[in-house]
Amino acid sequence: MxxxxxxxxxxxxxxxxxxxxxxxxxxxxxxxxxxxxxxxxxxxxxxxxxxxxxxxxxxxxxxxxxxxxxxxxxxxxxxxxxxxxxxxxxxxxxxxxxxxxxxxxxxxxxVIVLDNKGDTACKPEIWMTTSGAGDFSLINTSNRNKEFKIKQLNNNETVYINNELEYIESDLPMVYRYSNFNDQYMTLPQGKNIFRVKGNAKVQFRYQFKLI
Structure with missing residues (x-):
C-alpha cells in the first residue's frame, strides 16, 4: 500500500x-x-x-x-x-x-578454512611451494590471530613443515629454514579455523582428527 x-x-x-x-x-x-x-x-x-x-x-x-x-x-x-x-x-x-x-x-x-571436527586440537603437516621470493604467513583469525610465518623464501622453493614433530625441511640443498621461521608451529583448535594468507604460495595440508 x-x-x-x-x-x-x-x-x-x-x-x-x-x-x-x-x-x-x-x-x-x-x-x-x-x-x-x-x-x-x-x-x-x-x-x-x-x-x-x-x-x-x-x-x-x-x-x-x-x-x-x-x-x-x-x-x-x-x-x-x-x-x-x-x-x-x-x-x-x-x-x-x-x-x-x-x-x-x-x-x-x-581465506583458507580448515575444519577440525575432532574432539581436541591437532597439528597439521604443511607443504608450501612459493611463487616468487619473499615471506609467507598464515594468520589464524579463529585462534587469537596467531601467525605462522617463514621469511626470505626463494622462488619456487618447496618447504615441508611437520608441526607435531616441529620439523622443517626445504627442497633446496644445504638450506635450513629454522632460523627463518617465527617458531609458532601451527595448532588447529576444534572447529573451523579461518586463515588470512600473506604471500604467494601453493599450500597443502594434511591433518588427522583426534577423538576422545
Missing part, C-alpha cells in the same frame, strides 16, 4: 543488477561500505540479498551495516559462483531536504 511519502516522491529505492563474484579460496572475509549524505529528517538504508545457484533462488533482503560484513556471508561461506545484489532506500520527511547516495564498495579477502 502506498504511503503519503511515496505519493509525494519523498521515498524511493534503487535495486542493483546481480553481481557475480569470482574469488579464489575456501571463503572470504568481507566488508560492505558506502558513502552518502543524509541530513536531519532523512535516511539511507542499504539491504543485500545473495544467491548460491546462479540467481535462481535468492535469500531474503537483509539490512547491512556501513563498514560491517555482508549479511548471510560468513568468512567460511563458499563463494565460488555466488551472486550478490543490493537495494538502497532513500526517504525524507522534509520536502526541502533530500538524502544522497554516492557509492558502495564490496571487499573480499580470500
Amino acid at each position: 502506498l504511503t503519503w511519502l511515496d505519493l509525494f516522491g519523498m521515498k524511493g529505492y534503487y535495486q542493483s543488477e546481480p553481481i557475480a563474484l569470482h574469488v579464489d579460496g575456501d571463503g572470504a572475509i568481507n566488508h560492505v561500505q558506502w558513502s552518502c549524505i543524509a541530513p536531519a529528517d532523512t535516511s539511507v538504508i542499504v539491504l543485500t540479498s545473495i544467491s548460491f545457484d546462479g540467481g535462481y533462488d535468492w535469500s531474503e533482503w537483509r539490512q547491512a551495516v556501513n563498514g560491517g560484513s555482508i549479511p548471510d556471508i560468513q568468512p567460511y561461506t563458499p563463494i565460488g559462483g555466488l551472486m550478490l545484489r543490493y537495494r538502497v532506500f532513500l526517504s525524507t520527511t522534509d520536502s526541502m531536504t533530500t538524502p544522497m547516495f554516492e557509492d558502495i564498495t564490496f571487499t573480499f579477502e580470500p
Whole structure:
C-alpha cells in the first residue's frame, strides 16, 4: 500500500543488477561500505540479498551495516559462483531536504578454512611451494590471530613443515629454514579455523582428527 511519502516522491529505492563474484579460496572475509549524505529528517538504508545457484533462488533482503560484513556471508561461506545484489532506500520527511547516495564498495579477502571436527586440537603437516621470493604467513583469525610465518623464501622453493614433530625441511640443498621461521608451529583448535594468507604460495595440508 502506498504511503503519503511515496505519493509525494519523498521515498524511493534503487535495486542493483546481480553481481557475480569470482574469488579464489575456501571463503572470504568481507566488508560492505558506502558513502552518502543524509541530513536531519532523512535516511539511507542499504539491504543485500545473495544467491548460491546462479540467481535462481535468492535469500531474503537483509539490512547491512556501513563498514560491517555482508549479511548471510560468513568468512567460511563458499563463494565460488555466488551472486550478490543490493537495494538502497532513500526517504525524507522534509520536502526541502533530500538524502544522497554516492557509492558502495564490496571487499573480499580470500581465506583458507580448515575444519577440525575432532574432539581436541591437532597439528597439521604443511607443504608450501612459493611463487616468487619473499615471506609467507598464515594468520589464524579463529585462534587469537596467531601467525605462522617463514621469511626470505626463494622462488619456487618447496618447504615441508611437520608441526607435531616441529620439523622443517626445504627442497633446496644445504638450506635450513629454522632460523627463518617465527617458531609458532601451527595448532588447529576444534572447529573451523579461518586463515588470512600473506604471500604467494601453493599450500597443502594434511591433518588427522583426534577423538576422545
